[in-house]
Amino acid sequence: MRTAASEPAQAGQRHDEQLISIRGATLAYPTASGDPVQALNPIDLDIRAEAFVSLVGPSGCGKSTLLKILAGLLHQSEGEVTLDGRPLTGPSPNVGVVFQQPVLLPWLTILNNVLLPIRVQKRNVDEYRQRAMDLLAMVGLEGFESRYPSELSGGMQQRVGIVRALVPDPQILLMDEPFGALDALTREQLNDDLQTIWAEQRKTVFFITHSIPEAVYxxxxxxxxxxxxGRVIADFEVDIPRPRSLEDVSLPEFVELTGRIRRLLNAKGGID
Ligand SMILES: Nc1ncnc2c1ncn2[C@@H]1O[C@H](COP(=O)(O)OP(=O)(O)OP(=O)(O)O)[C@@H](O)[C@H]1O
Ligand SMILES: [Mg+2]
Incomplete structure (x- = not known):
């Protein structure tokens, strides 16, 4: 396996056909006391179209901050962020976001929840209804279209949150610990769902997790x-063939790579 692992040099390496490019982006949060909180040190990062890239790091290191910049919810203090070569100026219909909690509207059916971004973006709902139904079926929610969020389990609601982000067909999917609140079994199922979605929908995924095995998988x-x-201190390439299955977690290369990442994090103060 090629684990192009290394300390700083690899971070920000250029690949062909970059979809996301971050150059020297920093973020300082203003605070009431006047002393800004420096959340991100200069970040240089390129992500090619259709890549699945995970980000791990200690709690409070700036992961969500970086994701919010890519979502157009925060603007970097310095540096430049481009999507497809154009400077990012705010939220884009081309970028879908999934957070840890799906935050569904309780008074809307599942189908209407996942069609909400279409309504908000003033697109023609009729054109997206079939896509919404197909995506719900893809994540095992066929037959639940007319139910309400309170009738669904946490894992099912998180699937709805993922489908909602996918319905407008964004090129980029940003996911901030989307499975963090779920039990291990549901999480494994959703990892498989996500792998299928990524393979079939060809999305570029930026995925934050506290689970090193989940990131590698x-x-x-x-x-x-x-x-x-936060700054990116290492960039590991995962060369395990796809589609991957749960048995792959016992492959020597899987164990070796998770071990390397864990040792690096422990050396830098731990993941949590
Ligand atoms: N609105 C804010 N104002 C001031 N400081 C903030 C704000 N939001 C985040 N921070 C600080 O910025 C730092 C990075 O926060 P961020 O949420 O990006 O971390 P994280 O890596 O996502 O952590 P976690 O793994 O716990 O989710 C933290 O120290 C946090 O306290
Ligand atoms: Mg976070």
Whole structure:
């Protein structure tokens, strides 16, 4: 296996056909006391179209901050962020976001929840209804279209959150610990669902997790962030053939790579 692992040099390496490019992006949060909180040190990162890239790092290191910049919800203090060569100026219909909690509207059916972004973006709902139904079926929610969120389990609601992000057919999917609140078994199922979605829908995925095995299992690359102010300290390539199955977690290369990432994080103060 090629684990192009290394300390800083690999981070920000250029590949062909970059979809996301981050150059020297920093983020300082203003605070009431006047002393800004430096959340991110300069980040240089390129992500090619259709890549699955995970980000791991200690709690509070700046992972969500970086994701919010890519979502257009925060603007970097310095540096430049481009999507498909164009500077990012705010939320884009081309970028779907999935957070840890799906935050569904309780008074809307599942189908209407996943069609909500279409309504908000003032697109023609009729054109997206079939896609929404197909995506719900793809994640095992066929027959639940007319139910309400309170009638679904946590794992089912998180599937709905993923489908909602996918319905507008964004090129990029940003996921911030989407499975963090779920039990291990549901999480494994959703990892498989996500692998299928990624393979069939050809999305570019930026995925934050606290689980190193989950990151390795799903990704083409696993980025490791330092403690706050976060910077990317390593960029591991995962060369395990796809589609991957749960048995792959016992492959020597899987165990070796998760061990390397874990040792790096422990050396830098741990993942949590
Ligand atoms: N709105 C804010 N104002 C001030 N400081 C903030 C704000 N949001 C986040 N921070 C600080 O910025 C740092 C990075 O936060 P961020 O949420 O990006 O971390 P994280 O890596 O996602 O952590 P976790 O793994 O716990 O989710 C933290 O120290 C946090 O306290
Ligand atoms: Mg976070």
């Amino acid at each position: 799903l990704s083409d690359r696993v980025l490791v962030m330092s403690e706050r102010p």
